[in-house]
Amino acid sequence: MSDITVPLLDLKAQYEPLKAEIETVIKDVCDSQWFIGGPHVDGIEKAVAQYCGAEHAIGVSSGTDAELIGLMALGIGPGDEVITTPYTFFATVGGIVRCGAKPVFVDIDPVTFNIDTSKIEAKITERTKMIIPVHLYGQCADMDPVNALAKKYNLNVGEDSAQAIGARYKGKMAGNLGDWSWYSFFPSKNLGGFGDGGMVTTNDAEFAHKLKMFRNHGSEPKYYHKHVGGNFRLDALQAAVLEVKLKHLDSWHEGRRSNAREYEKKFVEAGVALNSSEAFEKRCEKPVVLPGGSEPGSTLTEQENFTSIVNQFVIRVRKRDELMKHLREKNIGCEIYYPVPLHMQECFADLGYNEGDMPHSEQAAKETIAIPVYPELSSEQLNYVVDTIVQFVGA
Ligand SMILES: Cc1ncc(COP(=O)(O)O)c(C=O)c1O
The missing domain is CATH 3.40.640.10 (Type I PLP-dependent aspartate aminotransferase-like (Major domain))
Incomplete structure (x- = not known):
């Protein structure tokens, strides 16, 4: 290991x-x-x-x-x-x-x-x-x-x-x-x-x-x-x-954006990922769907009018819960933001929503996982995250 x-x-x-x-x-x-x-x-x-x-x-x-x-x-x-x-x-x-x-x-x-x-x-x-x-x-x-x-x-x-x-x-x-x-x-x-x-x-x-x-x-x-x-x-x-x-905030944003760009490049090069807009608009299939940009067809980091500070880098995967367990076993931090959309929370039951009312939120809650993107991440760490996910989804 x-x-x-x-x-x-x-x-x-x-x-x-x-x-x-x-x-x-x-x-x-x-x-x-x-x-x-x-x-x-x-x-x-x-x-x-x-x-x-x-x-x-x-x-x-x-x-x-x-x-x-x-x-x-x-x-x-x-x-x-x-x-x-x-x-x-x-x-x-x-x-x-x-x-x-x-x-x-x-x-x-x-x-x-x-x-x-x-x-x-x-x-x-x-x-x-x-x-x-x-x-x-x-x-x-x-x-x-x-x-x-x-x-x-x-x-x-x-x-x-x-x-x-x-x-x-x-x-x-x-x-x-x-x-x-x-x-x-x-x-x-x-x-x-x-x-x-x-x-x-x-x-x-x-x-x-x-x-x-x-x-x-x-x-x-x-x-x-x-x-x-x-x-x-x-x-x-x-x-x-x-x-x-x-005073350091902009350089931290840039570090996160640069890590996000690396992820976008490396997952696509490994042949396992698609940008979100390709996945949803063109209905293509790959095991990893990268976070998408708001501009049609764009990735998260390549847009002109929507500059993300990448507080989280969130991908979609099939077998999300198994991947989360695997990443944790491999000492890689990850989190689900958020496992239960708010219309399905117990405390909001009296609002009267049912499962199926917000299908995209419900699907995101089942498929998404945030992976490390903090600015101090080394390339060795980033490559380890990519390799571990590629091996898992390719398996
Ligand atoms: C989208 C969103 N709104 C509101 C809050 C609440 O902020 P705080 O945790 O500082 O109370 C958070 C913090 O996690 C958040 O992510």
Whole structure:
């Protein structure tokens, strides 16, 4: 057996070259004893706003809370419907339900795993208040049709950019493509903190102001409460770490994109893989289907208008569960994002969906597997992943 080990993500390798710089800023925060708000929170808010091109960025306690306070500040609640995808992390839909509103699901495009925008309009009713597209795995959803529908029906658009800080759509960045947006700084994200953290971005000054109140129990000034918000603040320690890491973010994205390109090339050269659009549009067959781009016929990495930050590199395979077991036996990290689409989750049974209602999401949940793509992956590790999968699917 090979002695190579490939984790799904190697945060120690990311930390090593940044150690001195990060320890300095952590010491700074400790010396100042300023843990809530303060210069580091202001600093990362300004830096993220500048990075994504939005006018306002509001640091909060997590990506989950970022969405939640936005929905609370908009007054989304009982009787309202919010259109979104069932193929996303739970938090996207958990926030809608926690506000008392009803999620209305639209199936995904099987090539990109993002919401199929051609199916949204049929789901709009007079109760629809919002559309939440999710930029899954770091590739932007097709935002022009979403924004056009929002304009036509006077709906709010909140982009779930939790997995997509730095992803681009037609030259603009995720986080600046709808009415408002949110990022997650969960450690496994491309920009990950040393714990939980998140951020809302928007170009609407009044909304930004309201969010700042909501993250602080709805108060302004202190102890005078205009709204019922909560404690949704971003820690100064997290902010300080994120300030250091943000400077390296673009080079990490590039490392991930370069690994994704290598996978695309090597699996095709080995004769076992097809790009997703060939598989779905041309109905070709191969044991591995690579993640597809939104542009017709494109691979994930070769598109002009959809620049993915490859938060995850997700392939489809037959015998997915057997492959997962095999990879783990061979010391290769892998994960399923996500094994149960949200319309089939036990806690959402009262929404009344049945198996077969979202066929592309259900199929993706059975066939997909994320393999290591982190920027520090060595070519030896990448080749080992490819060889192990090729041997398995060719067997
Ligand atoms: C698509 C999506 N939305 C929301 C979240 C929630 O972010 P957090 O884990 O920071 O609360 C995540 C994080 O995993 C996510 O991937």
